[in-house]
Amino acid sequence: MVPSDLRYTKDHEWVRVDGDTATIGVTDFAASQLGDVVFVDLPAVGKAVEQFATFGVVESVKAVSDLYAPLSGEVLEVNADLGSKPELVNSDPFGDGWMIRVKVGDAAQLGELLDAAGYEKLTAEA
Amino acid sequence: MTESAAPTSLDVSAGNAEHLHETALIDIHRALGARLIEFGGWLMPVQYTGILDEHRAVRERAGLFDLSHMGELFVEGDDAGDALAAALVSDPRTLVVGRAQYSMICAPDGGVIDDLIVYRLGPERFLVVANASNATVVSDELAARLGRWRAVLDDRSLATSLVAIQGPRAAEVLAPLTDVDLAGLRYYAIAEGHVAGIPALVARTGYTGEDGFEVFVDWARGPEVWTALAAAGEDAGVIACGLGARDTLRLEAGMPLYGNELDRGTNPFEAGLGRVVKLEKPGDFVGREALARVAKDGPAKQLVGMVVTGRGIARHGYPVLDGEQRTGVVTSGTHSPTLGKPIAMAYVAPDEGAPGTILSVEIREQPVAAEVVPLPFYRRAKPA
Numbered sequence: 001m002v003p004s005d006l007r008y009t010k011d012h013e014w015v016r017v018d019g020d021t022a023t024i025g026v027t028d029f030a031a032s033q034l035g036d037v038v039f040v041d042l043p044a045v046g047k048a049v050e051q052f053a054t055f056g057v058v059e060s061v062k063a064v065s066d067l068y069a070p071l072s073g074e075v076l077e078v079n080a081d082l083g084s085k086p087e088l089v090n091s092d093p094f095g096d097g098w099m100i101r102v103k104v105g106d107a108a109q110l111g112e113l114l115d116a117a118g119y120e121k122l123t124a125e126a
Numbered sequence: 127m128t129e130s131a132a133p134t135s136l137d138v139s140a141g142n143a144e145h146l147h148e149t150a151l152i153d154i155h156r157a158l159g160a161r162l163i164e165f166g167g168w169l170m171p172v173q174y175t176g177i178l179d180e181h182r183a184v185r186e187r188a189g190l191f192d193l194s195h196m197g198e199l200f201v202e203g204d205d206a207g208d209a210l211a212a213a214l215v216s217d218p219r220t221l222v223v224g225r226a227q228y229s230m231i232c233a234p235d236g237g238v239i240d241d242l243i244v245y246r247l248g249p250e251r252f253l254v255v256a257n258a259s260n261a262t263v264v265s266d267e268l269a270a271r272l273g274r275w276r277a278v279l280d281d282r283s284l285a286t287s288l289v290a291i292q293g294p295r296a297a298e299v300l301a302p303l304t305d306v307d308l309a310g311l312r313y314y315a316i317a318e319g320h321v322a323g324i325p326a327l328v329a330r331t332g333y334t335g336e337d338g339f340e341v342f343v344d345w346a347r348g349p350e351v352w353t354a355l356a357a358a359g360e361d362a363g364v365i366a367c368g369l370g371a372r373d374t375l376r377l378e379a380g381m382p383l384y385g386n387e388l389d390r391g392t393n394p395f396e397a398g399l400g401r402v403v404k405l406e407k408p409g410d411f412v413g414r415e416a417l418a419r420v421a422k423d424g425p426a427k428q429l430v431g432m433v434v435t436g437r438g439i440a441r442h443g444y445p446v447l448d449g450e451q452r453t454g455v456v457t458s459g460t461h462s463p464t465l466g467k468p469i470a471m472a473y474v475a476p477d478e479g480a481p482g483t484i485l486s487v488e489i490r491e492q493p494v495a496a497e498v499v500p501l502p503f504y505r506r507a508k509p510a
Binding site for chain 2: 061
């Protein structure tokens, strides 16, 4: 079961909106598909990310994967812990493994994302 | 999130799985929850619990590998030694019975068709082990090259299961299960005997940089050998390991992987393996003229080890830069679990291969600093 208060992309990112701040990470499904995460490359604070465009890269021992932004906005904060502890993406993908916080530009973009039920349906088919 | 530049995709669709070979151990892999991928025409486990876990198990204890996808080619006959010496770049005639050598089969132009291990099982009986992805090509090519000799090739790739146990505790786990004297079995040696009561060839070879053994048995007996080794190794912390850990282990040990460091466009001298080529051996061999020229003139490129000192992981295919100038290409790269930093092997220009040379690797269009270092990255401590 994925958290019901989040919204999801088809590319396995999640977003939690709290006021005008959105926290973004990848799902437990993504973390498990990736295997052991050893490196996360994230944008600098102040940079703009665009909905469904790449905002960074996550690397496991074996694979390199692009990260896609669920929402557009300006990066307010980056999870610095992932620099030394990228394995947080595997151990706590919805919590301490979060990646970036952005200032929400357009809340209407949430309508283009999946809810928990829709995302679970997607991963059940994968 | 989508994979953009995966050296090996972690995904396998059920759709194409049905065209792949499966080893005799496939049900065991499935029961262990392995993630299965296509590799060299086979459906193989890439990981069970996780690559880092499995990698550490082999470095610290031991790991169990299903290598039944490898090609096993038996060569026998009055001229078997001479025939192999003419077909390969090494000289298997110099092996005493029961010993093995690393070898290669090259094209007339010196390009590597495959890298191999040749075991001498008897005065005129040899076992040649080829990579899974090349097994058919090597089998066909070798059969053609043996044509004019009194030697026959018996391709037992699909009749042989190969289970490896690799790691510092491999010998103590295997010893109670076998009548082969492991203490007397040297590195790169092979002996005939039994494992768990099953007729087996036991070789002290591997691809991990650790002590370990490779056990060849009849196809159908593979699961029994695996199960016996897994049970015997349980208390020692032996776990099943997949191709993912095998790749990071061999890379730390500086061992080439065919398709990455070796291919038809690369000769052994470029790969730093000129010592394998016996130019002075009696008789001609395929590739001799071309390889003698490379030995005299020097290789056109050089395989080096690199440690990425900037932020990022170098991967297969990424360009290597000297300033603005492209000078080479990464052949393999990963995050080294043992060293805790990104390592890579790369081909660079021959004059840029000295350890300490600072180059860069282009990672997602950005140059990232990397230093040339000696290979291997990891060497096991020799027992006192």
